[in-house]
Amino acid sequence: MLDFPAPSPTDHRVRDPDRPDPDRRAADTDSPPPARQARRGHGSVTLRDVALAAGVTAITVSRYLREPQVVAGETAERIRLALAETGYVPNKQAGGLASGVSNIVAALLPNLANSIFAETAQGLSDTLQAAGCELLITSTGYSLEREEEQVRALLGWRPGGIIVTGRRHSPATRALLEGARRAGTPVIEVWDYQAGPTRGAARSFTQVGFSHEVVGRAMADHLLQAGHRRLAYVDSGIAEDYRAHERGLAFAARAQEAGAGVTHLAAPKGDPFDAGRHMLQAMLDAPARQRVTAAAFANDHLACGALLEAGAQSVAVPKRLALLGFGDFSIARQLRPSLSSVALPRYEIGVTAAQALLRQRAGDDSPGHQALPWQLMARQSTGGG
Amino acid sequence: MLDFPAPSPTDHRVRDPDRPDPDRRAADTDSPPPARQARRGHGSVTLRDVALAAGVTAITVSRYLREPQVVAGETAERIRLALAETGYVPNKQAGGLASGVSNIVAALLPNLANSIFAETAQGLSDTLQAAGCELLITSTGYSLEREEEQVRALLGWRPGGIIVTGRRHSPATRALLEGARRAGTPVIEVWDYQAGPTRGAARSFTQVGFSHEVVGRAMADHLLQAGHRRLAYVDSGIAEDYRAHERGLAFAARAQEAGAGVTHLAAPKGDPFDAGRHMLQAMLDAPARQRVTAAAFANDHLACGALLEAGAQSVAVPKRLALLGFGDFSIARQLRPSLSSVALPRYEIGVTAAQALLRQRAGDDSPGHQALPWQLMARQSTGGG
DNA sequence: TTGAAAGCGCTAACAG
């Protein structure tokens, strides 16, 4: 970080000739003035510079910036001018250090490129920016170790709030987050909505999302209601995506409750469309007694791959095989047959989490958990629409 | 921002009983001790607390944290213990203020949800995180006014580098960025690679991207080489996306050079697949003498919409109408006919920009411009693959 | 309505 000079058109820097001279200060004491090299500023325009140009002191400029109505009209006018003249940009590090308040919000998401989390990031960004907050964002790659490391680093900025993904964290992460929350920093968990990390435990932090267990069951229900008795759940290739696994487990549990057969498959890594194509092939190639009539997928890309491959191989969808996605990406309703899927509040999770955070920052200490609505979109690939 | 207590399991806060008492300090002078209320800390564990627990002074702990090899083995051991005991988390605001160096990198992108910029964000994040930097990200919504506002706000954090999108900025933004750069802060422009904002002008900041003019011409060339003489360019619905417009202008210029006819169309706002479908319809409905035989699109979503609508209406692609996208989203090669498109270094732009920034931060003051490779993927929709 | 003094938590500079 280097400081920068005034960006004003005329670019005449206002330097303070009165800046206290450390040697002179030292002379106030009884000891002889040591010939120390004074530390100089980092070169940027400071409040003092503006104050000097306006003929007031720094604190008055500071006040004008924070509560303009307290400053007298004529003084305010001079400060306004000085501000423009010097091109002052307030140093937020100094401000945060002095006041103990920062407008930085830290967000940890598994991935920024994935359209699911990208839209959440957009929702966070839109809402926080409107409230004058800045977004410090990291991607954990679904790793709890990286999450821990990043939480630790981000806390160094003393953020005004923290947003993490999901309810599962390492013990150390949990301790750090709990410490932060005890000290009054809002902590929000997004993309999940369920009692604590272990079944039955209470919620630790504010949750904004939905229950993957409930969605998983609903996905099974949808296929069961269409009369299917031999189901498959195709999990994503990401081993650490516990939410996809939870949906799969709930899906299987519901199917078994209903006396239907369930196969659990795991998609290979790599391009998810290709993985979906591959999984369709695998289901077609399965021995007759393992053959399924309906498959649910961990995401729409996998499901679309399967749908396209089915088209290429003239496998009748949903007649021979019904397909159900998750995420309702915009491609889902464009294909023929159209893909049934679960529409998610991707963007809304970001907006709602940011709002909850801002509310808590403003002093509201209600838990603020929010179960957000999702919707199973029944389309042609499962015999609907 | 509120500070947080030690997150150590035992959570025994180490508070400094020796913390200098301001009243006692005042007593050193000749004036009578004023009964001022001392300002208290913000409640977090500080370097002093750790130092006290380790039986050293703050500066030694600070040194241990920054250059451990300078500290004696036995002292280091005690500090290590004290660090763990207190659960110290360094205050980066204080550190940045004191040292004038910050590991924050600010990035301004038009949009975080758009898969193009989302992947760039991921590239930035991956590379900067590996280098110990933090990413402060904002979305401008393609607005130069918002960009200006955000640059101003972000500079308040005295970032170690700034990444902006494109080479067009408001004059005030430009002045701010130039001030920052003069002071040694790297400024990188991504997603463009062209001489200055006005034709012929020199580049102002380091550019990492590609020339949209060259790509636009290449898109026209591809269609011309396939024998098309009546072309269309379908621009995006985003009025402020000057890069899409530049591609369109270059596309038209190249077509006209070759004596071919060109129509410029603008897609409506809203779902880009639907917009693409709508534009296909518009082209089919055009009067015979305006009928085109090939269309290039501002992005793959528009092109896919058109491709799917063509399929639905049994319009032969590429026989009756060739279609060419931009972006090479993964769906492009999945559809039948597969969509020709321009593959872009979406992720690489982020990685390369971050590397350039880190290099400049480390003192390399070469311009560091980087033209990144793109590739026209000739597939079935234009008679290839 | 404005100012003086002190301090936020840390690091640079120098001394030992």
Added chain:
DNA sequence: CTGTTAGCGCTTTCAA
């Protein structure tokens, strides 16, 4: 190898 001193640029507290 460790400590002392001063100061980064701002805000809080109190006084006028």
